[in-house]
Amino acid sequence: MCGIVGYIGRRDAVGIALKGLKRLEYRGYDSAGIASCDAKGVVFLEKSPGKIASLERKLKHIPPSILAIGHTRWATHGEPNFENAHPHADCKNEIFIAHNGIIENHETIRAALTQEGHSFRSRTDSEVVAHLVERERASASTLEEAVTRALSYVEGTFGLAVISAREPKKLIGARRGSPLLVGLGKKEYLLASDAAAIIGRTRRVIYLDDNEMAVFTPSSKKIFTLAHSPSGAHKEIEKDVRTIDWTVEDSQKEGFGSFMEKEIFEAPLVIENALRGHVLAKAGEVKFGGLDMMRDRLSQTNRVIFVGCGTSHYASLVGKYFFETFARLPAEAVLASEFRYQPPVMDGKTAVFAISQSGETADTLEAVREAKRKGALTLGIVNVVGSSIAREVQAGVYNHAGPEIAVASTKAFISQLCVLALSAIYFGRLRKTLAALEASAVLSELLSYPARARRLLTDARSDVDRAAEAYHKVDHFFFLGRRYNWPVALEGALKLKEISYIHAEGYAAGEMKHGPLALVNAGFPAFMVIPRDSVYEKTVSNIQELKARGAKIIALATEGDDAIAKLADHVIRIPKLREELSPILSVIPLQLFAHRAAVLRGCDVDRPRNLAKSVTVE
Ligand code: AGP
DSSP, rough: OOOEEEESSSSOOOHHHHHHHTTGGGGSEEEEEEEEETTOOOOOEEEEOOHHHHHHHGGGOOOSSSSEEEEEESSSSOOSTTSSSSSETTTTSSSEEEEESOOHHHHHHHHHHTTTTTOEEEOTHHHHHHHHHHHHTTTTTSSHHHHHHHHOOOOOOEEEEEEEESSTTTTEEEEEEOOOOEOSSSSSSSESSSSSTTTTTTTEEEOOOEEEEEEEEEEEEEEEEEOTTTTTOOOEEOOOOEEEEOTTTTSTTTSSSSSSHHHHHHHHHHHHHHHTTTEEEETTTOOOOHTTHHHHHHTOOEEEEEEOHHHHHHHHHHHHHHHHHSSSEEEEEEEEETTTTTOOOOOEEEEEEEESSSSSSSSHHHHHHHHHTTOOEEEEEESSSOOHHHHHHSSEEOOOOOOOOOOOOHHHHHHHHHHHHHHHHHHHHHHHOOOOHHHHHHHHHHHHHHHHHHHHHHHSSHHHHHHHHHTTTOOOOEEEEGGGGGGHHHHHHHHHHHHHEEEEEEEOOOOOOOOEEEEEEOOOOOOOOSSSSHHHHHHHHHHHHHHTTTTTEEEEETOOOOHHHHOOSEEEEOOOGGGTTTTHHHHHHHHHHHHHHHHTOOOOOOSSSSSSSOOOOO
16 A cells, blocks of 8 residues: 655654655555655655665755655556656645545546646646645645645545645645554654554654644644635644554564564464453453443344455454354354445444454445444454554454564464454353353463464474475465365465465365366365364365366365375374364464465565555555
8 A cells, every 4th residue: 555654853854754665665556756845945856666766766866854755656546657656746846745545536626726727747636635735825824724725625535744845844644534643753753654664763653533634843743623624724633642562673574584474473472462361261251451341232232243354354254153153143254345335234233343454444444434324333353553443443452463564464364363262252251152161161272372373383384385395386276174264265365366476266165066176177286274173074075076186185184184194195284273263273384385385486475466565445
């Protein structure tokens, strides 16, 4: 997704903005730019398609400045080139803006402004904001007044940074539907679309909410609500200051070849963090401060709907099984992008859980808003503290999995499964549909998972590498599983396709004979997730179906299951696990396999083509 950085203060504004953009590279982009202003109001603008390194070479001539805004663009309107790169300027090259989001009525605005004599340089929706501010600035008394008026014409979403040569000591940020946070330094202020851009300078932040605007000078910071109409006024408000709980070091690779590899190997720590402070194994109880404050409402819940996208949706599919098994609650997992257009029937007794690592996925955020409009209780399982979804749900639980930098989600998925399992047990105990003894047994098994994950990461590595060596050149792959491990198969397929670009399909193993089997010919590779569980025999017959057509089988099987070695071409072992909880660890070898295959194919593992870490546009 696009990235925004802004700086005002006594230091090298351009250098700080550039450093911030580099920290946002992981989010995916195709062009970048920086606009700056010196104390006399002389502005400099440099933009470049491609990587930030080519922008950096162009910045060398820019003199020291106190004010700068930077942007990394992931194209939504207009191809990735110089003209379409941000920051965009007004007609007179006095006002500069960097924008994240989508201006839905940009064509109408562009036509009206063109009619009024404005000339446009790009094909982007964003550029209209620069010209709107220019037009409003003619009659407004301050830049912030011009910005708030201009934004009252905008339909759609924005995370925005604005500077002007006429007010070279002012930095403005505004937000509606696309994340933007304020960094509070020592006599310096920063703007960013993602905390990773500024944690090197400050960990004290303010998260702007929708329709809020921040106005900085080198010695002052004010936050306003945006005016609702061109004649409306922006009103000053107070906001909480939060402290980011991870440092730059956290987000470094710590010796691993990629963020993705580092994050896969964080699984033991992530499980510990997900369980920490919530598990009373002996008593068979789960403590959730974020949910305890609404126990009465929760005890009336008679249905759960999970909303999420991608990996978070697959976690939701496991969550459905958890809630139906441990809480005996009817549950369904709905793709957020579908939920909001055909919202299921719901009421005050429906709990809608939003599952999101970033907490900024537009479809999931809109699904939360739709659920609230329908009177459902909205809960969140989110990793990024203070993110939009975390702030818009009525209650929830943070994963505390630390920053997940790689575009491919790995540790967050495992953390989501742990929190979902705890949540299901919490509901089961609250509704008295889960006995304390049973809950205690499940919780005790969960507490053993960090150590078992650590052992699995070591034990499985060589078998995974052997399988990746054998199959990294193929064009197609099946990932198959049943029951709790069907979502694991879906997730394994997503991991492989999104970072190695091998076409991979995840399927319920029982579905093969209903069509997909037609694809299988000699040498067709299939990953079969086949722990010793209640559907083991059925899954063995699926392997036989595939083998009869010449398929190659990589079996993810329970240690000690020797029979499987006679059937499969490769065997990767996982420990003996409680069936319901097995996805928490069975996904790890699939993550390792996808990572290894992508490395062997020379892919950019952390920043796969066409993808972004957080999809903040619909
Ligand atoms: C997962 O590897 C992908 N990066 C993607 O499917 C991701 O899970 C999805 O975009 C949802 O993101 P979220 O969890 O931040 O909402």
